Amino acid sequence: MKTIAYIAIVVSAVSLIVGIISKLTLTPIAIVPGGLEAQALLGFANTCLLIAITFILLGLLKSKE
Numbered sequence: 001m002k003t004i005a006y007i008a009i010v011v012s013a014v015s016l017i018v019g020i021i022s023k024l025t026l027t028p029i030a031i032v033p034g035g036l037e038a039q040a041l042l043g044f045a046n047t048c049l050l051i052a053i054t055f056i057l058l059g060l061l062k063s064k065e
Helices: 002-025 038-064
Strands: none
Touching: 002 038
16 A cells, blocks of 8 residues: 555656646646647646545554454
């Protein structure tokens, strides 16, 4: 579980940095054909952080049992 949480945190950090760069330059990032706008990247970073928090809390709950 910790591994999934760490992966989600790293993916979130990368997505957050790319989203901020996209927002500052006002251009979509060409990861996929047509590009991804900053709002999509920042929303993905938000989702990854929520997944990481969920797995960390789940790990804490299982360790207490």
